[in-house]
Amino acid sequence: MSGMSLAVGPRTSGTDDTAAERGQQQPSTMLGGVMGSLRVIELQLVAFIMVFSASGLVPLIDLAFPVATTLYLLLLSRLSFPPLHSTLPSSSSSSQEIFRGSTWFQVYVVLGTTVGLFLPLAHVLGGFARGDDGAVRSATPHLFLLSCQILTENVVGALGAAFSPPVRALVPLLYTVRRVFVAVDWVYDAWGNRAAAAAPQEAVAWMWFGRYLAVANLVYFSTNLLVFLIPKFLPRAFEKYFRMRDEVYAKTAEDRHAAAATVAAKPVESKKAD
Incomplete structure (x- = not known):
């Protein structure tokens, strides 16, 4: 959601962990299980969300955005930030972690999953059930882009070292930037185009739920972009890559010096043999 799936690298085996690391991981075991369950639920929802999001409710620019973003990331991965794992020592390339989040950070990610995925999904399904085309059309682009982001993050995370840290960090950054603009449109539709006319109390409550949900998504993902992704996550990715x-x-320089020394030592050894 906020780059958490890309911030941590592949899990290491238990034999590689020190006793101190095991002690540090034990307090967050339960929350880690929740995060794993959320990951499975997200993957199960991706296919469903993309099916009804591609049914004419998503603008063309939002349909084209994941394709353009994927092509751009592939170009960056080949031309600007190629992966370096194949030439690094095993001790340096063993961890693909970019940002080590605390327990509170994991709670923050779970909150984002609830606000950004589960509640909007419930809002869209409720809109289908109530015949509220405005609510469905306003929230569907956000869900479509979020589903594409989840899918991309999981693919990039599964490939691991095949993508460099800057490319991996740009996945949530680019999608979040676009979804902030989509959330602005969502807020405008929810607050500007749906007047609170005389209606049953249930309909009024439903309308205010949609309004507050749109504002909550705009606030959360704007904060995520301006407070976490740009000032913390992206710089650490570049720092890790350049290191x-x-x-x-x-x-490489050490290997060249060693090779040159070996070549220079061979004539001396041959002369001694003569």
Whole structure:
């Protein structure tokens, strides 16, 4: 959601963990199980969300955005930020972690999953049931882009070191930027185009639920973009990448010096043999 699936690398085996690391992980075992369950639920929802999101309720620009973003990320991965894992020592490339989140950060991610995925999904399904085309049309682009982001994050996370840290960090950043603009349109539709006319109390409550949900998504993902992704997540990704690149250059220079020393030592050994 906020880049959490890309912030942590592949899980290591229990034999590689130290006793201190095990002690640090034990307090968050239960919350980690919740995060794993949410990941499974998200994957199950992706196919369903994309089916009804592609039924004419998503604008063309939002349909084209995931394709353009994927192509752009692939170009960056090949031309600007190629992966360096193949040339790094095993000790340097063993962890793909970009940002180590605390327990409170995981709670923050769960909150974002609830506000950004589950409640909008319930809002859209409720709109279908109530015949509220405005609510469905307003919230569906957000769900479509979020489902594409979840799918992309899981694919990139599964490939691991095949993508460099900057490319991995740009996935949630680019999608969040676009979804902030979509959330602005959602807020405008919910508050500007739906006047609170005389209606049953249930309909009024439903209308205010949609309004507050739109505002909550705008506030959460704007905060996520401006407070976490840009000032913290993205700089750490670039820092990790350039540190890895410096290690590659240092290792390459060391190998060249060693090879040159070996070549220079061979004539001396041959002369001694003569």
